[in-house]
Amino acid sequence: MPFKTLLTVTGPDHGDDDLRLAAGLCEEIDAHLCVLVLLIAAPPSGGEYAAVVSPAWLAEREAEVEILERRSSVVSKMLSESPVSADLSSDYPEQSWADEIIGRRARYADLTVIGAEMLASRSLKEKVIAGGLFSSGRPILLVPKGARVTLKPKRVLVAWDASLEASRAVRESLGILSAANEVRIVMIDPIEDERHHGAEPGADVATYLSRHGVKVAVDRLPSSNHFVADVLRQHAIDTGAELIVMGAYGHSRLRERIFGGVTKSLIEEPGLPILMAR
Incomplete structure (x- = not known):
């Protein structure tokens, strides 16, 4: 839409x-x-x-x-x-x-x-x-200070964890994703089972997006003892992404406030434009 x-x-x-x-x-x-x-x-x-x-x-x-x-x-x-x-x-x-x-x-x-x-x-x-x-x-x-922002980005990174929040973010951004030249589905330490990412992590969401005409690729990345937010930010830079799309607050706000989390970290230091949905 x-x-x-x-x-x-x-x-x-x-x-x-x-x-x-x-x-x-x-x-x-x-x-x-x-x-x-x-x-x-x-x-x-x-x-x-x-x-x-x-x-x-x-x-x-x-x-x-x-x-x-x-x-x-x-x-x-x-x-x-x-x-x-x-x-x-x-x-x-x-x-x-x-x-x-x-x-x-x-x-x-x-x-x-x-x-x-x-x-x-x-x-x-x-x-x-x-x-x-x-x-x-x-x-x-x-949109953080100094960032160049467009709602017609050519390269988009989707932070995918198979959650309801991530699914909502993908659905809300379909118009942006279908018009992009490249959309990278990025998963950090994906779990291969039916309760999480399925037998082939990223395959289901990639198939869904491809039916909407999205030019999609899947990146499965290890965290290697780094914070997930840092891995996402660095991969966005490495792939030349102009926008990150992600679900927000998969955990409660109280838990994120006390223990930290991906959403909290990216709100505090976005690095580049981020579209969030919940």
């Missing part, structure tokens, strides 16, 4: 680089751009009672609303000068509701684009990624 609507989220302390990035991708594939301007509301300093009686807290909230309105005005002007079709919305959610608000908005887009400014944001990054992955049912695209 082609991407027809892209979403990007921006905060009041962000510049316009992420917006230009998303607009450029929309122009490349003739898609509509949705922009959500978001500011997470300041929490009361002394609990719920303080939220009712504290003039300082109320003044802070009023100031934040003004900041949000100014940022929305700046973004609106930029979008009006852009050649792409676009719409703008804003929200001022509490901390606990921010990812759900983002997820609801992302349900009406085909892809959420997360650029370098958002990836560097301490206040919004985690909420945007969590909302995009867990509350929308849609994929996200991570």
Whole structure:
């Protein structure tokens, strides 16, 4: 399915680089751009009672609303000068509701684009990624600083572990994969049994993709005591991949937060553009 609507989220302390990035991708594939301007509301300093009686807290909230309105005005002007079709919305959610608000908005887009400014944001990054992955049912695209990104890549690496999450990522990116010149299915230490990768690891997914016209090759790689994320990043570089496609959070977020994991590592250091789905 082609991407027809892209979403990007921006905060009041962000510049316009992420917006230009998303607009450029929309122009490349003739898609509509949705922009959500978001500011997470300041929490009361002394609990719920303080939220009712504290003039300082109320003044802070009023100031934040003004900041949000100014940022929305700046973004609106930029979008009006852009050649792409676009719409703008804003929200001022509490901390606990921010990812759900983002997820609801992302349900009406085909892809959420997360650029370098958002990836560097301490206040919004985690909420945007969590909302995009867990509350929308849609994929996200991570674009690190300095990376060249296109939604018409010639060479794509698919990180395949036979999981439901990886299957969703492949399904969501079929339009990209079928148009590429080369798609490499990469498995790290694949297990040869019916509960995992089957008798011939990679054969089933390669056959599925070939029926969609994907020019596919299969790479079975040993981890050799290296982290899986590092092996994937290096193989992407070695094969000249312009995009990595992968499932996200095959383990729980809590487990990844405590012990680490492939998703967590690649979110922290993408290296190159990554399309993730869950």
